[in-house]
Amino acid sequence: MMLIEETTVPQAVLPVAGLRSHLRLGSGFAEESLQDGLLEGFLRAAMAAIEARIGKALIARDYTWTVERWNDAGQGLPIAPVSAVLQLSIAGRDGVPAVIDPARYRLVQDAVRPVLAPVGSCLPTIPEGGRAVLRLTAGMSPDWGNLPADIAQAAMLLAAHYYEYRDETSLGRGCMPFGVTSLIERYRPVRIGLGAGQ
Template identity: 60%
Template sequence: MMLTEETEIGQAALPVAAFRAHLRQGTGFAGDGVQDEVLEGFLRAALSAIEARTGKILIARAFRLSLADWRDATGQALPVAPVGAVSEVVLADRDGIGVTVAPALYRLERDSQRPRLMPVAALLPVIPRGGSVRISFEAGMAAEFDGLPADLRQAVMLLAAHYYEYRDETGLGAGCMPFGVTSLIERYRTVRLLGGGAA
């Protein structure tokens, strides 16, 4: 399984000015925007970390999932949520030559935790031996940062500020995330039962 981000978060969707205010950086000077590129980087890092921890895509963008085989031909779970639409399903043979599956043969089962690609008939189309399937889809909770729930907006700001303040620190443990951030994102984390058997 390989998940590829097809489009990145646009610069306009990032709250750089709000983050500058959150850090209480001075304003009204000629060089107000001199750190904007650095601040943007910390915002992107915070968004990525929270998405990885929760399995939720915050800012909407396009993804492609590549699989060598269906995990379950009666319905394939998608690795992130929420998914707004499946734009294309392509079956490729061992030489990489693809055939687009007719949209009438599948549907998206929306779910806030585990959205799934479902067959309209009994099973999803057969993947050629030695081939693969590519599923293109749109995922995200909001088109822009301001459309996110308040607790997630605050979590991103806190984590980006943490990264900014400790940007030279190398002694933090792996996976270190401030308590305030973990408590804000806890309710969004994907719950996996039975070792993720159907995932």
């Protein structure tokens, strides 16, 4: 199973000026935007860290998911929330893909665990040695301004933390701050079953 991000978050969507203001960096100077590239990098790193913790994409973008086996009765998707399935294709051992008619499957949207469900009894069969390739769009919001306020604040705090401790190399201070973890806690998936407490 492999999930690949096909499109990145556009630079214009990132609140670089907001992070500059949050950090109380100088303004009104000719070199005011000198660190914008650095701040953009910290925002992207903060988003990636939060997405990894909560299993959700923050800003909508396109992904390709490749899998060699799945549950024919309905397959859970590895990222949430999914807003659209763009294309499903299945390739045999020869690697030649065949695009599957969208009338044969449907997206069951869910904030935690979206599902690719069959229309009928089962999803198209993946041949032995073959693979299914699913192109999809996932993300909580198309832009920064429509993210839930607590998630946007958590990303801003974490980006500021990365900026403040950018020269730190020890693990102790490099961990995610408590304020960030408390803001994102309600978005983390609940694990039920054996090993849930581990």
